[in-house]
Every structure is written in structure tokens, then in C-alpha cells.
Amino acid sequence: MADGNGSKGTSGNGAGEPEQNGGKKSPVTVLVEGAKAVGAQAAEEIKALKQPEKTDVWKSVLRVKHDETPRSRALGVLSNVFLHLHPAKINRDAVAYNYTWGMGGMTFYVYITLVFTGTLLMFYYHPSKVVAFRDILYLEHDVPFGKLLRNMHRWGAHLMVIMVELHMFRVFLTGSYKKPREFNWVVGVILLVLTLLLSFTGYLLPDDQLGFWAVTVGTNMARATPLLGHDGPFGHQLGMTPFNDVRFGLLGGSIVDSNALLRAYIWHCVAIPIIASAFMVVHFWRVRKDGGISGPAPVQLESEIKEPRKL
Numbered sequence: 502m503a504d505g506n507g508s509k510g511t512s513g514n515g516a517g518e519p520e521q522n523g524g525k526k527s528p529v530t531v532l533v534e535g536a537k538a539v540g541a542q543a544a545e546e547i548k549a550l551k552q553p554e555k556t557d558v559w560k561s562v563l564r565v566k567h568d569e570t571p572r573s574r575a576l577g578v579l580s581n582v583f584l585h586l587h588p589a590k591i592n593r594d595a596v597a598y599n600y601t602w603g604m605g606g607m608t609f610y611v612y613i614t615l616v617f618t619g620t621l622l623m624f625y626y627h628p629s630k631v632v633a634f635r636d637i638l639y640l641e642h643d644v645p646f647g648k649l650l651r652n653m654h655r656w657g658a659h660l661m662v663i664m665v666e667l668h669m670f671r672v673f674l675t676g677s678y679k680k681p682r683e684f685n686w687v688v689g690v691i692l693l694v695l696t697l698l699l700s701f702t703g704y705l706l707p708d709d710q711l712g713f714w715a716v717t718v719g720t721n722m723a724r725a726t727p728l729l730g731h732d733g734p735f736g737h738q739l740g741m742t743p744f745n746d747v748r749f750g751l752l753g754g755s756i757v758d759s760n761a762l763l764r765a766y767i768w769h770c771v772a773i774p775i776i777a778s779a780f781m782v783v784h785f786w787r788v789r790k791d792g793g794i795s796g797p798a799p800v801q802l803e804s805e806i807k808e809p810r811k812l
């Protein structure tokens with residue numbers, strides 16, 4: 502690049518002063534000054550990185566101070582969209598693993614894993630009698646990590662059933678179904694049924710012998726439903742036949758065939774997850790509204806226990 506005075510690449514006058522020509526700086530001077538400015542800015546930014554809470558980015562996201570006072574801690578939780586899902590204050594004993602076994606939370610995390618792996622499985626699976634089983638073989642033998650994906654979903658499903666039962670057992674042992682948590686216990690029972698229904702509807706989807714016969718046996722029980730099954734009490738009197746009773750409604754026919762597969766798929770992948778997610782939201786909200794996790798009775802010192810008043 503020409504520097505305006507005809508000379509090429511002059512960088513100074515030998516005394517450290519930049520060469521000036523009619524007030525114009527030489528390109529090298531401009532370069533050096535630019536580099537210094539960038540260096541200074543980088544130094545500023547590194548300084549800011551050491552104290553990120555002073556940056557505008559930090560302040561725009563986290564609007565409260567993060568010191569250790571109870572007020573700032575509570576504000577930090579309440580003013581954050583994710584953290585505010587948790588209570589600002591909790592009873593430390595109530596959330597101890599040896600009290601809750603962490604089973605409710607772990608059931609939820611397994612459920613999230615199942616939704617995630619299930620969504621990935623949907624990329625490879627067609628709910629059709631012609632290809633369903635072939636899709637499973639393809640997943641098992643050809644899709645990269647397909648076997649892992651399928652097994653994560655299958656073992657996750659078993660785990661969720663075990664965990665939800667353990668969770669229910671601990672709620673029972675700690676008497677947490679009592680007032681004011683009776684309603685949440687009922688919501689829990691609905692969640693238990695939905696968990697079992699998720700397992701049952703998923704059973705048919707591989708379209709293998711195991712699933713086929715399990716669903717044949719399971720839906721045959723529906724024949725004996727009082728009033729609504731053609732083999733059940735008063736079913737016959739109400740005009741129930743194998744072609745219009747509750748079993749027919751479940752299978753979309755009188756035998757386990759392509760309609761049953763499609764119905765199981767829609768219940769399993771769409772309807773039950775939506776219903777279960779809605780009930781989980783109510784369940785968690787209700788834990789908060791019932792005063793948080795029940796918690797063991799607070800420890801009382803002997804000196805704190807008042808003597809009964811003598812009359």
C-alpha cells in the first residue's frame with residue numbers, strides 16, 4: 502500500500518516517533534495503535550471475566566445480588582424462571598434422601614429419559630403390521646446405537662414402574678397420604694395407573710409374540726367388565742357383543758390386529774404422555790401448595806416440651 506509520500510514501508514524517524522506527513526499517520530503506525538487498542542480491550546475483557554458479576558450480560562440475566570444473606574438467596578430463586586419452580590425455602594430434613602429416598606424425583610427423571618428416547622425411536626418405527634417388527638430388527642442390528650436406544654427405553658420403562666411403586670411405598674410409610682395431602686395421593690394413584698398403561702400399550706408395539714399374547718390376554722380381561730364387556734355381569738342384558746363392547750373399543754376390532762397396533766401406538770406416544778405430563782404438573786404444584794414435602798416431625802428438646810397444665 503502506498504503511504505502518500507512515494508516511499509514504501511517507512512516506519513519511523515529512528516527516534517521512536519511516528520513519521521507524519523501532512524497530519525497523516527503511516528499505515529504501520531495505524532496498525533500498531535490498532536493492536537494496542539485491541540490489547541487494551543482484551544485486558545479489560547479478561548478483567549471482566551475475573552469478575553463476571555460486574556458485566557452487563559450478567560446483570561441483565563441475574564438481577565439480584567448473590568451474597569449469602571437469606572433474603573438474596575430467596576430473591577435469587579424467586580426471580581429466576583427455572584429456579585422459581587422450587588420453593589425458596591425448604592425443610593432440610595424433609596428433602597433428605599433417607600426420608601424421601603429421592604424416588605419421586607427419580608421417577609420424574611426416568612420419565613423424561615423415556616420421553617427423549619421414545620421420541621428418537623419414533624424416527625425409526627412405523628405402527629404398521631407389515632413393517633413394525635422389521636423396524637425393530639433394523640433398530641437392533643443396523644441403526645448405529647439402535648440397540649442401546651431401544652434398551653434404554655425398555656429398561657427405563659421397567660425402572661419407572663419399580664420407582665413409582667417405591668415412591669408410593671415411602672409416601673405410605675411416612676403417612677404422607679394424610680391430611681392435607683389426600684388429594685395429592687389420589688393424583689398419585691392416577692399417575693400410577695397411567696405409568697402402568699404406558700407400559701402395557703408399549704408392549705404391543707414391537708409386534709412380537711410376547712407383546713401380541715400379552716395384549717391378547719390383557720384385553721380379554723376387558724370382556725368380563727361389568728356392564729361394558731360381553732362376558733361381564735349384565736353385559737349380555739345390555740346388548741354387549743364381541744363387536745360392540747369395551748374390548749372392541751380398545752382393539753379397534755374383535756382381534757389383536759393392525760387397528761390394535763395403531764391404537765396402542767397413539768395411546769402410547771401421544772395421548773397417555775400428554776395426560777401423564779398434565780397430572781405430573783398438578784402433582785408437583787400440589788406438593789408446594791400442601792406445604793412442601795411432609796417432612797419428619799421437628800425434633801424437640803426436652804426443655805421445649807411444655808408440661809401439661811395442672812387443673
Ligand code: HEM
Pocket residue numbers: 601603604605606608609612665668669672675677678682685686687688689690692693696781784788793794795796
Ligand atoms: C409418575 C409418577 C410419579 C411422579 C413422577 C411423582 C413425583 C413426586 C415428587 C417429585 C414428589 C416430591 C417428594 C418426593 O420425591 O417424594 C412427590 C410427592 C408425593 N407423591 Fe408422587 N409421584 C408419582 C406417583 C405417585 C404415586 C403413585 C403416589 C401415591 C399413590 C404419589 C403420592 C405422592 C404424595 C402424597 C406426595 C407428597 C409426599 C410428601 O409430602 O411427603 N405419587 N411425588
